[in-house]
Amino acid sequence: MKELVRTNDMVLVSAVGALLDGASIKHLVFDQNMSVLEGSVGVLPRRVLVADDDLIAARRLLTEAGLAHELRPDGG
DSSP: OOOEEEEOHHHHHHHHHHHHTTTOOEEEEEEEETHHHSSSSSOOOOEEEEOOOGGHHHEEEEEHHHHHGGOOGOOO
16 A cells, blocks of 8 residues: 555545545545544544555546645655
């Protein structure tokens, strides 16, 4: 798995997930339940990961959607 996006913005995590789902690219969101530890203040970033084989397609998809600035350098 490679990290595609890391952010505190839950709306962005949702949007990225919807784009990936729409393109049938499987993904995982890590650290989304960390709010229990942080007190729900959104301090800890969430990470969106995709399979190594899907990384190029996922990066292209997000770039075409205008989210290239959110991508992790070199795919994490």
